[in-house]
Amino acid sequence: MLKRFLLCSLLLLLAGCHRDRPELRVAVDAGFQPAMEALRGDFEAQCNCLLRVTAGSSGLLYSQIRGGELFDVFLSGDMARPVLLEKAGFIVPASRQEYARGQLALWVSRQLSEKKSAGFSTLNAELASNRTELTPRQLILLLGKGKHRLVIADPQLAPDGDAAVKMLKKFRLWPRLKNRMVYAGHAGHAQILLHQGEGEMGVIPYGQALASGRGGQYMRIPAHFHPPIHHQLVILRNTRERSRAIQLLQYLQSPPVQARLESLGYLAIAGTGDSPDKAISPDGARVTNSE
Template sequence: MGHCFARPLALLCALFAVGTASAEEVQVAVAANFTAPMQAIAKEFEQDTGHKLVIASGATGQLYTQIKNGAPFEVFLSADDNTPAKLEQEGDSVPGSRFTYAIGTLVLWSAQAGYVDAKGEVLKNGQFKHLSIANPKTAPYGLAATQVLEKLGLTQAVAPKLVEGQNITQALQFISSGNAELGFVALSQVYKDGKLTQGSAWIVPADMHEPIRQDALILNRGKGNPAAKALMDYLKGPKAAELIRSFGYQL
């Protein structure tokens, strides 16, 4: 009798242990441009898997420095493909975990309706006092912005008017607050469900700058954390793809 009782109890204990062990927390470093999409994905991911995301965002270059200095991140979603490749080469990530989760779109944006025309001619007339960009040394969208200005032959003309944000979030804040009339930001910051959330914009043609391929990988600290692996799988799935596209990214 006792033997019969012990087996179901042991099975129940085993199931309980599996249930409690399966819900994990994962620390995620996210490039600033992908903060809003990541928050939307996190909500769905947590509902579907039971795992919890702890998100920290910043410029890709800043996050790289933090990772190298021992920050407790387990997964990294970059704004480029070079930085994750570098971490991979330096032995800081789980081999074979890197993949491109999104291709970013650069936009010239103003908080004022009708200020930026659909072809970006506003850049050439030079009537503005300040043009906001993210720091091109640490933020891939900032680097792409400098490539666009170079291609248009405007690098020298706009140099005195440039206002640099530490990352793409700060670059957006300069424009939103009116400190800069316009600037280059990520489309995902001003776009949702297929339309601009406010203001006016020129969506920069992709051939005007190097592709903004955004790669993700599992860092060494995330090795063995089932939530880290689950997140990577989720980012490759249909629900995440739909959300990523809704913020103006390509896949």
């Protein structure tokens, strides 16, 4: 009986400590969610806080923020929505800064990749030789032949879907593919549709493919094939956790985390925010490195 009492007391104490930890409400583009989940334990230990992560398309999260949804930080998959929030006065001054640069991957279902056509034989050979980056010829060959359905995230809502459509138009593949597109709500939904067989191929964030590539094969699409995908972060004006929000920004921009993000499918940022010499202080004022 005494042991049971002590055990219950310990569990209640731990639960109470858990509740006492402050929460940072983070809205994150679904394409970056796998990376955020990989990093959250380390950050939570550093800040002694809990991350309450809400994932979705950048467009939908932007609409929720404009509609009054309470978040502390918005990790967008682009820079367009953060700019709009900044112009509308929704963010802490100087908090709009880049934290990662996205990449895309071509994902092919295992059933399709095992077919003996020339294009998929080439894909299998390249994967077997550990070459994981597509060439223009391979991209055109794989996407341009057959009647395969192609899954992407809704280009009106998801930056990776928008970049995918612009890439297809650049390589003059859009006329052949536009009637075979399957649109997902966001990057995570695109991966679900691919695993469910709703499409035989998909253009999804490279980080998403690395995190959940089971059931298919994938190759990275070189960044110069599509417009740059600048992931920007903003701290929302109404946050009550400004110091921890700034800590998250600084954590994501730190060299060790930037190096880790490269292993998670992202390109390191060239600098912080719109200018490398700008940073943000705990009170939200803009300062420079020379101060």
